[in-house]
Amino acid sequence: METRRVYLDHNATTPLHPEVKKEMVEAMEMFGNPSSMHAFGREARANVEHSRQVVADFIGAHEDELVFVGSGSEANNTVLSLFACASNLCLPGFRAKTSIITTKIEHPCVLETSECLAHKGTKVKFLDVDQYGRVDMDQFKEYLTDNVGLVSVMTANNEIGTIQDIAEIAKLAHANGSLVHTDAVQAIGKMRMNVSDLGVDFLTMSAHKIYGPKGIGALYVKKGTPYCPFIRGGHQEKGRRAGTENTLGIIGLAKAIEMRDAEMDEEIKRMVEMKQALKNGIEGSIDDAVFNGHPTLSMPNTLNVSFPGAEGEAIMLYLDLQGIAVSTGSACASGSLDPSHVLLATGSSPERAHGSIRISMGRETTMEDIGCMLDVLPGVIKRIRSMSTAYITGGEHVAAK
Numbered sequence: 001m002e003t004r005r006v007y008l009d010h011n012a013t014t015p016l017h018p019e020v021k022k023e024m025v026e027a028m029e030m031f032g033n034p035s036s037m038h039a040f041g042r043e044a045r046a047n048v049e050h051s052r053q054v055v056a057d058f059i060g061a062h063e064d065e066l067v068f069v070g071s072g073s074e075a076n077n078t079v080l081s082l083f084a085c086a087s088n089l090c091l092p093g094f095r096a097k098t099s100i101i102t103t104k105i106e107h108p109c110v111l112e113t114s115e116c117l118a119h120k121g122t123k124v125k126f127l128d129v130d131q132y133g134r135v136d137m138d139q140f141k142e143y144l145t146d147n148v149g150l151v152s153v154m155t156a157n158n159e160i161g162t163i164q165d166i167a168e169i170a171k172l173a174h175a176n177g178s179l180v181h182t183d184a185v186q187a188i189g190k191m192r193m194n195v196s197d198l199g200v201d202f203l204t205m206s207a208h209k210i211y212g213p214k215g216i217g218a219l220y221v222k223k224g225t226p227y228c229p230f231i232r233g234g235h236q237e238k239g240r241r242a243g244t245e246n247t248l249g250i251i252g253l254a255k256a257i258e259m260r261d262a263e264m265d266e267e268i269k270r271m272v273e274m275k276q277a278l279k280n281g282i283e284g285s286i287d288d289a290v291f292n293g294h295p296t297l298s299m300p301n302t303l304n305v306s307f308p309g310a311e312g313e314a315i316m317l318y319l320d321l322q323g324i325a326v327s328t329g330s331a332c333a334s335g336s337l338d339p340s341h342v343l344l345a346t347g348s349s350p351e352r353a354h355g356s357i358r359i360s361m362g363r364e365t366t367m368e369d370i371g372c373m374l375d376v377l378p379g380v381i382k383r384i385r386s387m388s389t390a391y392i393t394g395g396e397h398v399a400a401k
Contacts, residue, residue, distance in 0.1 A: 003323035006369045008208075009349040010362035011158055011186060011302060012327055013324050015165055016252075023255040024213065026246055033292070034235060034245045042118055042219035044247045051254030055218055059203065059255045060194035067219045067240045072185040072206035072370055075219035076152075078230035078241075079181045080113045080200045082124060083149045089194075097149030099123035101140070104345040105181055106154055111341070114152075120178035123147070131346050132294035133162035135277065141172065145317050146309050148178045155187035155198075158360055159342040160293030161302030163187070170199035179225065185209055185217075188298050189260035190268070201225045207249065211258030211363065265361055271300035281374035292343055292356060308357040317355050318380040319320030324373055327358045 007015075016024075027047065032040030034048045044153030050062070055098045056063045083098055102114050104126045118124040125143045128136045135153060139182075144151075151173040156163045170180040181202035187193060189210035195203055203220035207213055220229050227240060276355040282289050282305060307315065312328035319326055328340075339353035359373070 002193060004372055005143070006324045006372050008359045008361060008365065008369070008373065009325045009327045010365075011358060011360035012216070014211045015206050016213065017256060017259050017365070019259055020212055020252050020255045024252045025090050027248055029249065029253045032247075034247055035231075044245075048245055048247055048250050051250045052253040053153040053279065055257050056204075056220075058261055059188075059205075059220060060196050061220050064238075065195075065221055065223055067221060067237050068245060069174050069217050069219050069241055070215060070243075070246070070251075072183065072204050072209075072217045073107075074205040074230065075206075075217050076107070076109050076181075076183055077113050078111065078219060079150070079204070080152065081230055082226065083227050097146045097147055099125065099145075099149055100150045100152065100299045101127060101143050101178075102130060102152045103127040103135055103231060103235070105129055105157055105159075105342045107158055107185070110152060110154070110183060127153075127348075129162075129345050132347050133157055133160050133292075133342065134294060134297070135164055135169070137165075137168070140169065144172060144176045144178065146174075146176070148176060150179050150181060152181040152183070154183040154185075154195070156184075156190070156299045156302075157293070157342060159340060160296045160346070161186075161299035162305040162380045163191075163299065166198050166200060179223045186302075189257075189264055190271075190301060192264075192309065195220055195222070207256055210256045210260050213252040214245050216253050216280075220251065263363065268300050271365075273285070273362055274367060275300060275303055277367065278373065280307060280368050281370070282377065285374065285378040290352060291363055292346065292348070302362040303344075304356055306343075307310045307360070307381050308352060308355055309388045310355050310381050311355055312356050314384050315377075315380055317385065318378065319357075319373075319376065322376045322380070324376060327360070328356065 005268065023095060028037060030044055030047065032044040034041060034044040052066050053063045053100065056066045060150050083100055100114060100122060100123065100390040102110055116122045128139055132135065151169060153164050153169055155166055155168060155194055166182050173180045179201045183204045185206045185210060201222045206217040228242055229242065233244045236242055236245055289309050290306040316326055316328050339350045340356060343353035343356060346352065
């Protein structure tokens with residue numbers, strides 16, 4: 001009998017939406033360079049600009065405020081690198097504002113870039129978070145000094161799903177004369193977002209998190225905001241990002257956005273129901289399960305849970321043998337033996353952090369998939385804990401109910 005396959009790792013990446021795939025297949029014959037002036041190029045350019053309008057409309061931006069890039073990581077690097085040099089001529093009025101504020105729970109592409117900039121002389125301060133992953137706003141106000149040029153805080157955490165109050169952060173930052181960036185890669189398509197309501201100057205998104213193709217993302221840059229190209233050597237994207245545009249990827253991103261606009265509201269309702277069913281099922285069948293992240297201010301599709309006495313990687317591998325795909329944290333950090341930096345920042349012990357898994361649902365996830373997970377997971381935890389010398393109570397191994 002064939003093993004049922006259940007994909008519960010949508011925060012890592014998502015399958016192509018059927019309509020996105022159809023749109024991209026139909027566009028494959030369009031090979032012209034969007035920068036060429038002949039008919040082949042003009043056709044490609046028209047599709048790129050139509051796609052730009054679609055994506056911009058979805059977040060309440062003007063089409064000229066959108067820059068297509070190769071990934072969310074590239075977009076984040078672009079923004080952070082603006083303040084890498086105090087003499088940057090692209091930042092008039094900001095030469096004295098060369099420090100950056102970010103958080104301890106950002107995506108690795110933000111953390112590692114910030115640390116790299118710090119080694120090169122940029123002043124970077126990393127905000128603490130509470131036990132749920134919410135930014136310490138008192139500390140933020142303390143750190144928000146005259147020399148802060150950029151505040152970068154992700155909208156929703158990729159590991160625990162906690163949502164930040166970006167609008168309030170932006171309000172305080174702008175009152176200080178600082179620019180604001182949010183990595184919205186995990187939030188776009190899972191909650192309604194408008195850049196005017198958020199008040200941000202920069203916003204990052206990525207297609208492969210919303211059932212679009214890999215290798216394409218977009219960066220919102222508010223009109224009039226200082227900007228410096230991260231990749232130079234061409235006039236593409238109005239001089240903001242050199243390199244021939246990925247026409248096929250851009251079309252795929254726009255179609256994915258169209259489908260999110262049409263489907264996400266009803267999908268969110270399903271996600272909330274499935275997440276609650278999953279949480280209730282785990283609580284009722286497994287002892288000592290600890291849920292990570294904010295109980296209410298969290299993405300509807302994301303559930304992060306720790307199982308003391310069971311290693312996260314072992315849980316993931318045993319589930320994989322049963323045809324169920326989950327993650328132990330950020331896909332970009334896979335292969336690392338270090339415990340989750342996100343969970344450590346929330347005050348979790350290294351042991352608890354090592355025993356966590358991230359379950360992230362998607363548009364094709366069903367209640368039957370959740371049932372399958374709940375059928376398999378208790379036995380997996382019981383088996384792993386029975387082999388653990390670290391999980392003993394009263395001289396006996398404590399197993400699942």
